[in-house]
Amino acid sequence: NSAQAHELLHWLRAFAEPRRLDLIRTALATPALALSHDRLEAFNADEMVLGEILEQFEGYQTHWQRNGLFATLRLFLNDYAVPARLLAAGDERGLTDILHLGEILQAASMQLDGEHALIRQYEQMLLSAEEEQDHLNMRLESDANLVQVVTVHKSKGLEYPLVFLPFGTSLRSMMDEKDFVRYHNKMRVWENHFNPTDEQRQAADHERLAEDLRKLYVALTRAKYGMWVGAPATKFWTQSALGYALGAKDQDSGEISRYLHTLAEADHIEVISEPEASDTSYTPVGQLELGEPLRANIELQQNWWIASYSRIQYEAKTLSDIDDASTEKRVEEADEESSKADVEVQLAGYHAFIKGAGPGDFLHNILEWCCNQGFNEVMQQPQRLKEEIEKRCEAKNSADYNPALITQWIEALLSTPFQLPNKSQTSLMSLAKAKAEMEFWFEAKDLDVQRLDQLVNELAPSRLARPAVKELHFNGMLKGFIDLSFEHEGRYYVLDYKSTFLGNDDSAYTLTAMEAKTVEKRYDLQYIIYTLALHRYLGSRLPDYDYEVHIGGAMVMFLRGVNGENAGIYCDRPPKKLIEQMDRLFSGVEL
Template identity: 40%
Template structure:
């Protein structure tokens, strides 16, 4: 932030332009102060958008700024802190000035309800206060002002200046000084008959006390105060001897390099769930049909590739956003939604096939872990039980991807062989979109929809075939990172969170195999040691060397 703003000031000659204005020094100081505050915030935030949101939030709360954000003077050489008496409690200052200590704000009887205390000290209110109650409330206000006066007078270390004058309200001739805390002490509660009598009160107070000095207020002039400037010589500019390396970036599963391939295009990081689907699903088979067959058929004949796969994802996303329970029990509405989406693409021949497929997907009981009862998507109640396309971000501090991959391989799928990731470093933020996150019987799960074509009929979707597809595409890395994101979220939100008790696992739904014996559902739950080790790894902390996969 600071280099950017200083370049802006230099390129547009803003200091020279601003200093021609009467308030130019004030505006320039505000700009520099703002840039310093944003520079401090940038060290704790990730990315320009986060910094913009931070600035917007503070602009919306401009009246509640903290001490570090109070208006800065043009020069700090003669720094003056302006604080309220309330905020000065417990603090000491070398010199204290109380220019308005004789002011007071009497109780307004028209502002209801009127608050006061009875003879037993209990708080009371009145909606029809009498003059006596108003006077009682104002006496209580005066008592509080006297207490604050004591606080104010005892803040200084060396000297304290009090501005004393006779105060009258509006065009009234009657003095109101006696209703202020200081005026009450000077006159013992008596009304000041004439302004000249105030000098008598002050001399009576100062008589015999060397610590009190009376000074008349100086006559006003046209002279303008200018703070002295520091004329210290500028130090020699320090030039760094090496060039700083910038390796901060936003990564996702889709940007990981696996073997000699990249799961996404170049180093892109998808910025939407739809973009992620194009990256995450199976790579397009060169021999797969590229045109949608208009004649229809079963789900296995539905064309393969990123775009048809995204279409299937979109149907489930629509059902989730509308409400799984509602769409599962409204077949006419479901078919209407499928028809509208198909007709927009000229796929009318697939309406019945895809409607039957979606209806079956929503109502089939999904088998999870052995100790959990099956659950259908159509039994999940929005919004208490699930989130569709939950986006997550978490920091990655110089994560060695090869070390992460070694951990994942050792702890999952019995260390089965699979393509290795390239040795790169994740430093910055890690982001992603989880197709479905849901809770069932007190445990939390992530689900991911896969449109991968494993064969021409239901018999192709065995547990072994689905596991092979997961390993071939390295979806094991994907679900482990999704579970890590969920693990961190639950740790933050649940005071009694325990991985073994609350984490359900990952469910991969191979959409074309929903009518097979396996339901096209592959469930897994990696051990606690893996998720906790990855949590430490992404924080930049060392992991236990005795863990399988730990690197020395």
């Protein structure tokens, strides 16, 4: 019933519901993280920081679902340098308690269905902590000598001193399936086949082999000190993941020893024959002491990471005495605060809605809900929209969230026509095909972000001066979420919502003002990257894809300017040459 136990509960709740800002705020404010007031305030005031934190906690949720709780907890602790901080403060016991609780919950999760079931059980454990005190204080070392039987899948993210994989050449070949097979086609879409042909069984077996190889990698990387792999020459061992890794051919079905002895030429690998069966019973011996683990002779550097657009930072350009983006942000906030009293008298309607990252996320979530329900369907059921907004405003428990004003605002955003880059018009409620929060991932091979910015300035020049990006290299995966993607008259578009405040009334939202803010905040680079994501996606989906034919362009929707020029929409269509050059740049090709 320690403080760490209750802090862990706050972390688990935030992992499980990464869109709940209140849960994330509570998790970040826990003493173990020891975040400064400035960092916590940035979460409330800076939209970029908020987006980055939300993506981070969404990553923890995905990591939990794929790799288990304990692996996710360790990732979280390392991200926020908790072990180093606790050890430096002499609180080794606190760190041990956190890890021990993580082990207990990892074991419990194998018997439960989903994150929330585990959280409920953990809450009950805390409530009954007095009765269970002896159990909760058990040290991890008490289980060190127990044999744990787990599947390869359940072992993901865990580590064991010694590991035995008894059936290293086992497999379930799809070539024997007569009635049904299932596999992904070249478009990464599931195909189901009844009474499959030999070619279809071969495709399914190829996918089975790929999955077996992934599981073999997991199994071979769980051991800390030693690993035993059973490798019998079963009938089809050459088709197993281990057989594939050894480079065996089908005609070598009886020659596994040759491959194993070749493998054993490497240091620290030994081939041991199967012992003869006997009637001798096992007799436990005294406690064995493990030797020192092997240590790498070279320093391994992992220059590979997952990043989002929000990781890019820019040089300050507006004031000569500003030398970093965070300083510029504080100056902007100070300016707004100093004139707050005057502004409150002048503002009305949508312009009076509170500013900040939290309110902006609130509006984004409502528009995402409208898209998922269908923009036109929402407009046809005004009472349903009214009730949904009232429920969300009530949850905020603040007079700043006026449900009548927000309902009127959302209806205006859905129904007001706006102009597209090709001068045709549409409205959100007129869209038949739209997708909210489309997620994208693509590889960035040692991408120089300053070179990317240079390319944008060369091929899509602006009449306004763009803030330059700071030095940064991406090497890994670039991910993101596009607020809205839609199709209109055969062309595809990306649209990004912005709650940015430009002025006191509708007249402030002119095309000139919206262009200036887009350049100042570098929304242009953001939607150009989104266009690249859409370009790659359509290229993999449309057999006759042509950028000039299918890409309509990109838009920034300034929500407060819905009654202003072009309904608050600033639109652009990045040149085809820019997108193609960016595609090559992200792929690591020299331009």
